Amino acid sequence: MALTSILFLGGIAAGGLGSLLGLGGGVFLVPLLVLVMDVPMRVAVGISLTTIIATSSVTTSGSVGRSLINLRLGMLLEVATTVGGLTGGLVAVLISQRRLQQLFGVVAAAGAAIMLSRLGKRNVLLDPAAEPGRLGGRYYEEESRGVVTYQVKRLPLALFVSLAAGSVSSLLGIGGGMLKVPALNAWCGVPLRAAAATSAFMIGVTATVGAVIYYGRGEIVPWMAAAAILGVMVGSRAGFRIGAAASARWLKLLLAIVLVIVSILMFLRAR
Amino acid sequence: MSAGEGRELRANADDRLERWLGKTLGAGTMLATALLALGLLLQFAGVGAEVSDRLSRAGLIVLMATPVARVLISVAEYAGQRDWPFLALTLTVLGMLMVSFLLGVG
Numbered sequence: 001m002a003l004t005s006i007l008f009l010g011g012i013a014a015g016g017l018g019s020l021l022g023l024g025g026g027v028f029l030v031p032l033l034v035l036v037m038d039v040p041m042r043v044a045v046g047i048s049l050t051t052i053i054a055t056s057s058v059t060t061s062g063s064v065g066r067s068l069i070n071l072r073l074g075m076l077l078e079v080a081t082t083v084g085g086l087t088g089g090l091v092a093v094l095i096s097q098r099r100l101q102q103l104f105g106v107v108a109a110a111g112a113a114i115m116l117s118r119l120g121k122r123n124v125l126l127d128p129a130a131e132p133g134r135l136g137g138r139y140y141e142e143e144s145r146g147v148v149t150y151q152v153k154r155l156p157l158a159l160f161v162s163l164a165a166g167s168v169s170s171l172l173g174i175g176g177g178m179l180k181v182p183a184l185n186a187w188c189g190v191p192l193r194a195a196a197a198t199s200a201f202m203i204g205v206t207a208t209v210g211a212v213i214y215y216g217r218g219e220i221v222p223w224m225a226a227a228a229i230l231g232v233m234v235g236s237r238a239g240f241r242i243g244a245a246a247s248a249r250w251l252k253l254l255l256a257i258v259l260v261i262v263s264i265l266m267f268l269r270a271r
Numbered sequence: 272m273s274a275g276e277g278r279e280l281r282a283n284a285d286d287r288l289e290r291w292l293g294k295t296l297g298a299g300t301m302l303a304t305a306l307l308a309l310g311l312l313l314q315f316a317g318v319g320a321e322v323s324d325r326l327s328r329a330g331l332i333v334l335m336a337t338p339v340a341r342v343l344i345s346v347a348e349y350a351g352q353r354d355w356p357f358l359a360l361t362l363t364v365l366g367m368l369m370v371s372f373l374l375g376v377g
Contacts, residue, residue, distance in 0.1 A: 216375025
């Protein structure tokens with residue numbers, strides 16, 4: 001009972017922190033389970049994957065009608081994320097807990113670096129009269145008070161990053177948005193909001209591929225997953241509200257600091 | 272039909288598809304949440320450990336089945352639109368999901 005409450009509260013914290021910048025709760029939930037609650041790495045990853053499915057479904061159904069999700073780009077990149085997810089899920093058993101924790105430390109540190117490098121960046125938007133091309137998109141943007149158009153560039157790179165994001169998702173229980181969103185935004189011409197919404201749309205299917213494999217191996221404890229999922233759902237709603245009001249610059253700085261601490265703790269645990 | 276009209280038709284179809292997908296994901300998550308919450312409540316109340324475990328498991332299965340339903344709807348939509356490249360892509364994703372279910376649950 002006490003454990004259930006801790007998991008629920010931990011889910012709220014992880015979901016809240018994660019949704020502040022659209023990272024998903026996994027990057028905070030996994031360290032919480034491993035470092036604070038002493039849960040084995042693979043059990044933590046399995047639980048985290050189920051919370052990612054919930055976050056993806058809720059976020060996607062909530063953003064319908066605003067044309068932010070690029071369905072076609074999402075469905076194309078999903079081919080790569082699910083191949084990665086399947087491979088990651090199968091390979092996870094072959095990798096020692098120590099190595100997985102080190103890998104988590106590396107990815108968290110990379111996340112912090114990405115966050116810091118984007119502190120002052122605002123996204124470039126193309127001329128509204130431009131053609132979106134086969135995979136591009138159009139949506140209404142509040143800040144520009146008009147319809148903005150974008151084209152997708154460097155598709156092979158987007159596919160490669162999606163493959164990596166899919167494997168990381170199943171190995172470490174994080175959504176992979178931390179890799180995809182900056183890459184789509186910085187290199188592939190997709191505006192930040194559209195990249196985040198499309199990534200949130202994709203991670204549900206990606207996480208499902210991994211979660212089903214973990215579930216089949218008996219590594220997902222149903223009541224633990226239930227408590228964490230319910231917590232994450234509450235937390236991410238709260239996070240969205242706060243995120244909309246808070247300053248993006250300070251949020252990024254705060255999250256970068258948290259990620260650095262997570263990274264150091266994971267390395268210490270893996271020693 | 273001009274290229275512009277074709278694009279408009281496609282955009283409308285995509286909007287409709289997005290709404291359908293949103294509804295499916297929303298309904299699936301709601302059902303899963305209800306099952307998971309009920310399972311936890313029973314666990315807290317201390318009645319029927321077995322029933323509570325089954326409810327949690329059912330909730331997890333519904334949760335994992337929801338994105339599969341989303342892909343199935345996309346497959347049907349692109350088949351209806353005769354959009355072969357995207358039909359092939361969504362079928363591939365469906366195939367990946369099926370492989371993971373076979374390896375995992377099956």
